Amino acid sequence: xPMAGEPYIRFDKVEVAYSDLVAxxxxxxxxxxxxxxxxxxxxxxxxxxxxxxxxSRQVAHTSGxxxxxxxxxxxxxxxxxxxxxRQMGIVPQDFGLLPNKNVxxxxxxALRATGKGRKDVRKxxxxxxxxxxxxxxxxxxxRELSQGEQQRVAIGRALIHNPPLLLADELTANLDxxxxxxIMDLLLELNLRGTTILVATHDMAAVxxxxxxxxxxxxxxxxxxxxxxxQGADA
Amino acid sequence: MLDRIEFILSEAIQSLRRNRWMTxxxxxxxxxxxxxxxxxxxxxxxxxxxxxKEARDFxxxxxxxxxxxxxxxxAAGAKIQTLDGVAQVTFTSRQQALEKMQADxxxxxxxxxxxxxxxPLPNSYNVEVKDISKATDMAAAIKKEPFVExxxxxxxxxxxxxxxxSGLRLLGILLxxxxxxxxGILIFNTIRLTIMARRREMRIMELVGATxxxxxxxxxxxxxxxxxxxxxxxxxxxxxxxLPTQAVVNQIGASDIWAPIELPRTLLxxxxxxxxxxxxxxxxxxxxxxxxxxxxxxx
Numbered sequence: 440x441p442m443a444g445e446p447y448i449r450f451d452k453v454e455v456a457y458s459d460l461v462a463x464x465x466x467x468x469x470x471x472x473x474x475x476x477x478x479x480x481x482x483x484x485x486x487x488x489x490x491x492x493x494x495s496r497q498v499a500h501t502s503g504x505x506x507x508x509x510x511x512x513x514x515x516x517x518x519x520x521x522x523x524x525r526q527m528g529i530v531p532q533d534f535g536l537l538p539n540k541n542v543x544x545x546x547x548x549a550l551r552a553t554g555k556g557r558k559d560v561r562k563x564x565x566x567x568x569x570x571x572x573x574x575x576x577x578x579x580x581x582r583e584l585s586q587g588e589q590q591r592v593a594i595g596r597a598l599i600h601n602p603p604l605l606l607a608d609e610l611t612a613n614l615d616x617x618x619x620x621x622i623m624d625l626l627l628e629l630n631l632r633g634t635t636i637l638v639a640t641h642d643m644a645a646v647x648x649x650x651x652x653x654x655x656x657x658x659x660x661x662x663x664x665x666x667x668x669x670q671g672a673d674a
Numbered sequence: 675m676l677d678r679i680e681f682i683l684s685e686a687i688q689s690l691r692r693n694r695w696m697t698x699x700x701x702x703x704x705x706x707x708x709x710x711x712x713x714x715x716x717x718x719x720x721x722x723x724x725x726x727k728e729a730r731d732f733x734x735x736x737x738x739x740x741x742x743x744x745x746x747x748x749a750a751g752a753k754i755q756t757l758d759g760v761a762q763v764t765f766t767s768r769q770q771a772l773e774k775m776q777a778d779x780x781x782x783x784x785x786x787x788x789x790x791x792x793x794p795l796p797n798s799y800n801v802e803v804k805d806i807s808k809a810t811d812m813a814a815a816i817k818k819e820p821f822v823e824x825x826x827x828x829x830x831x832x833x834x835x836x837x838x839x840s841g842l843r844l845l846g847i848l849l850x851x852x853x854x855x856x857x858g859i860l861i862f863n864t865i866r867l868t869i870m871a872r873r874r875e876m877r878i879m880e881l882v883g884a885t886x887x888x889x890x891x892x893x894x895x896x897x898x899x900x901x902x903x904x905x906x907x908x909x910x911x912x913x914x915x916x917l918p919t920q921a922v923v924n925q926i927g928a929s930d931i932w933a934p935i936e937l938p939r940t941l942l943x944x945x946x947x948x949x950x951x952x953x954x955x956x957x958x959x960x961x962x963x964x965x966x967x968x969x970x971x972x973x
Contacts, residue, residue: 495881517886524883535878548875552884556677599882 445509446470447604447635448494453503455489455659463489463498465659471637473603476630478646479639481656487639490656491606494637495529496520507604525553528597530607534589536581542568542592543577549596563599571595571625587618594625605629607638611645623649685892686899689868696867697900700860704904704951707853708944709911714846716912716940720932721839734801734809735826736816742797750821751799759812761802771795796823807836858955861900865893865959894956901952902945909941 448471455463464486471477479487492498493505496515505512508526515523536545546567547560555563568574573591581589590610597605605626611619623645630636630651640646646653655663690697736754738747747765755763766774772793776784788794801816803809813825869876879889916935923932 521880521883521885524881529881531877531881535874535881537874537878549878549882551677551681552875552879552888553882554678554884554888557680558677596878596882 446506447473447475447508448637449504449506450490450493451504451506453493453500453505455486455493455498456501462486462659464493464500466503467656467659467661468503469654469661469664471635473635474630474633476627476636476649476651477638478649478651478653479637479656480641480643480646480653482641484658485656486659487656488608489659491608491637491639494604495527495606496523521553525600526602527604527606528594528600528602530590530593530597530605530610532609532612534581534593536589536592538581541578541580542573542584545581545592546596546599549599553599567595567598570598585618586614587621590614590618590622591625594622594629598629602634604635605637607636609640609642610638611640611642616644619645620648682891682895686895689872689892689896690899692871693864693867696860696864700857700864700900701903701907703853703860704857704901704948705907705911707850707857708905708908708948708951710853711846711850712908712912712940712944713915714842714850716916716935718839718842718846721835721842725835725839732803732809734803734813734816736799736801736822737796737824737826738798738821739823740796742821746821747797750819753819753821754799754801754816757812757815759804759808761804763802764800766798766800768793768795768797771798854951857904858951861897861952861955862959864900865897865956868893868896869959890960893960894953897952897956897959898949899952901948901950901955903948904952905944905946905948906941908948909937909944912940912944913937 450467450469453464453467457463467486467490479490481487489498493500493512494507496512500513507523537548540548543564546564550560550563551557565574565577568577571591571594573588573595576584576588579588581592584592594605594607597607607626610626611622614622619642626636626638627649638645650667652667653663653665654661655665736750738750742750751763751765754760772784772795775795776782801812803812816822817825876889913935920932920934
């Protein structure tokens with residue numbers, strides 16, 4: 440557990456080297472408090488996805504210090520990774536929905552895969568679908584859903600463990616403006632309920648709509664970090 | 675717990691149905707491999723059992739030359755006893771041999787044919803061997819001794835069975851290993867195909883925090899089901915083909931060599947062997963193909 444006053448996520452000079460020539464992150468330093476909503480913005484290859492991968496332990500950082508809830512991420516063993524991932528929700532860019540399962544089954548499958556019984560699934564799935572406002576399409580298959588609805592299901596699935604942290608990579612990349620706003624409103628609502636939300640994106644319309652903290656990356660380095668009030672002052 | 679088993683089982687069955695043809699190929703090849711190994715192994719065991727019994731009863735008869743003194747005969751016995759593979763040596767005098775012959779042929783009065791003084795039977799040693807397969811070599815060694823008139827060797831049947839046994843051993847190793855490798859490669863490939871087909875599910879499982887065990891268990895179960903089905907099929911085939919074999923064996927009067935296959939025991943053995951084999955092949959495929967929990971892809 441983090442000590443009082445200690446940030447929820449803290450990166451200190453974090454480096455990720457994929458090879459001698461390719462770097463994912465170069466000395467990234469920042470901290471995020473519990474309950475914050477943060478956008479990581481930058482061009483493709485700027486390191487924003489890598490940053491989320493370090494937090495979810497899909498990538499191990501090569502130097503520096505990365506802490507999550509007081510825990511050093513480099514000390515997390517492969518056996519502990521599943522437990523770590525149950526402390527967070529991950530929304531992949533391509534939604535990652537199973538085409539041969541309907542909305543209910545897609546969320547239920549994730550619960551079953553993490554050891555929940557049928558009874559738990561019957562109880563939990565409707566509540567989750569209700570929370571992301573997709574319960575009315577519970578019997579629909581992914582191909583029958585709009586992009587925005589598919590994204591809602593993916594977000595719902597990421598919430599199965601009721602995580603305090605939600606990581607989303609290019610959440611609105613494939614969405615039209617109205618669906619983008621819809622998804623952003625959903626995330627803002629989750630954030631209001633206390634979930635810390637980190638979104639990697641290059642969709643500036645989504646960022647402007649949400650009016651939250653923005654951390655900008657370029658070639659793996661953090662070049663800007665603006666709180667919402669600072670953005671307002673600039674404008 | 676039941677929920678967990680049901681989930682793993684349904685995942686495995688779903689996958690088996692999805693790769694129907696590959697599953698069929700893997701099961702049938704494994705069945706053929708186990709059928710061959712089981713069938714040849716059974717034949718080998720039966721012949722080996724028969725030969726062991728023959729070996730226990732088998733004695734080489736070493737007939738001594740006429741005119742040897744008592745000391746020479748005693749020395750001959752001691753010499754035979756020192757040979758490699760000899761279990762026990764027993765002396766039978768001419769008189770004892772005659773008495774035994776008379777006992778074996780109660781209908782004939784041997785004293786009418788010749789008197790004790792004219793006894794044509796030689797003094798002999800009965801040699802019990804430790805390993806019947808060495809009997810021929812042993813007989814050849816004894817024949818070279820100057821005191822030996824004649825050595826009665828193993829029967830033609832025993833020699834034939836010996837040759838058959840070494841042939842079966844070779845055939846079993848050759849065919850069995852070819853079929854086992856083919857079956858193994860097919861199970862291995864089926865699991866690899868499953869892993870490919872279930873990449874999306876496995877990725878989702880990793881992202882939501884499923885343990886490696888939860889990801890891998892359905893795959894191992896799938897391999898086990900394939901192996902067990904192969905074993906079951908092989909057991910059935912073996913039993914079916916043992917029926918005409920038994921008829922032929924009875925016809926040629928070799929029923930003391932062959933015995934009917936015990937179906938339940940054979941099925942159990944082959945199913946267990948198939949299960950172990952399927953799990954091993956799946957483990958190899960899983961080890962090679964599944965990513966570690968920390969190595970999943972985000973996008």
